[in-house]
Amino acid sequence: MNVLELEGVSRQFGGLRAVDGVTLSIGTGITALIGPNGAGKTTLFNLMSGLLPVSSGRIRFRGQDITGLPAHRRAKLGMARTLQIKQVFAGLTVLENTWIAARQRHRPLDPFRRASDDRATRAAAEAALETMGLEAMAGRQAGSLAYGDIALLEIAMALATQPALLLLDEPVCGMSPSETERTVARIRAVSATTDVVIVEHDMDVVFGLADRVVVLAEGRVLADGPPAVIAREPAVREAYLGEDEEAA
Numbered sequence: 140m141n142v143l144e145l146e147g148v149s150r151q152f153g154g155l156r157a158v159d160g161v162t163l164s165i166g167t168g169i170t171a172l173i174g175p176n177g178a179g180k181t182t183l184f185n186l187m188s189g190l191l192p193v194s195s196g197r198i199r200f201r202g203q204d205i206t207g208l209p210a211h212r213r214a215k216l217g218m219a220r221t222l223q224i225k226q227v228f229a230g231l232t233v234l235e236n237t238w239i240a241a242r243q244r245h246r247p248l249d250p251f252r253r254a255s256d257d258r259a260t261r262a263a264a265e266a267a268l269e270t271m272g273l274e275a276m277a278g279r280q281a282g283s284l285a286y287g288d289i290a291l292l293e294i295a296m297a298l299a300t301q302p303a304l305l306l307l308d309e310p311v312c313g314m315s316p317s318e319t320e321r322t323v324a325r326i327r328a329v330s331a332t333t334d335v336v337i338v339e340h341d342m343d344v345v346f347g348l349a350d351r352v353v354v355l356a357e358g359r360v361l362a363d364g365p366p367a368v369i370a371r372e373p374a375v376r377e378a379y380l381g382e383d384e385e386a387a
């Protein structure tokens with residue numbers, strides 16, 4: 140079963156169809172959404188996570204219809220996302236940040252919480268830090284971290300909720316080449332256990348990381364396939380890479 144299924148999903152803003160009848164099944168591995176500016180990537184991403192409601196169409200997650208569910212309900216069902224704007228608690232340590240995220244899986248104000256739940260929470264937090272290569276920084280204040288480490292911490296916090304699907308919005312945006320390389324390696328490690336969707340503008344990252352590339356243009360799926368095939372598609376090169384313009 141595919142983790143996420145979109146069926147004829149559309150989103151209008153006034154008269155503009157930002158996403159126009161997208162049918163897409165997200166399966167195992169890393170799926171990248173690419174396309175020229177204004178293609179509808181961010182809108183589609185927000186429709187997946189529930190940040191925006193669809194205008195029409197259906198969305199299923201792990202076989203369950205989630206079309207009408209808001210983002211926090213989707214998160215409870217196992218869909219995690221990171222945002223372009225980093226959101227960590229600067230005054231808390233790396234482990235505390237991750238622990239709080241892991242804790243969201245359990246009822247927040249339950250005084251009769253079992254000790255075993257606490258152990259499970261801590262284990263989930265530590266496992267997430269290890270996957271992201273942050274174990275050595277567990278005791279550091281999040282506010283003292285370098286930008287690249289904060290980005291990794293954010294992904295660790297999403298992972299700590301033990302999601303079935305992780306949505307990453309421009310995960311290497313604003314990073315140095317070495318930070319990018321590190322992040323790419325960590326996302327690859329994440330994908331061994333969790334399905335991932337990324338929206339990313341850096342084509343080296345997309346073609347080096349993704350198992351599958353979905354190209355959007357004017358709100359529709361223009362092409363969909365393995366990176367090596369997508370890179371050779373004439374329609375993609377024309378619409379996305381602007382070969383005609385360059386030639387001119």
Ligand SMILES: Nc1ncnc2c1ncn2[C@@H]1O[C@H](COP(=O)(O)OP(=O)(O)OP(=O)(O)O)[C@@H](O)[C@H]1O
Nearest residue numbers: 152155156157174175176177178179180181182183
């Ligand atoms: N909240 C909104 N209100 C009105 N129009 C919107 C809104 N959000 C997006 N749009 C429009 O929908 C279209 C798709 O935008 P979207 O941000 O999804 O594209 P994108 O592929 O993510 O672009 P970029 O690569 O520039 O981020 C654009 O024409 C945009 O102007």
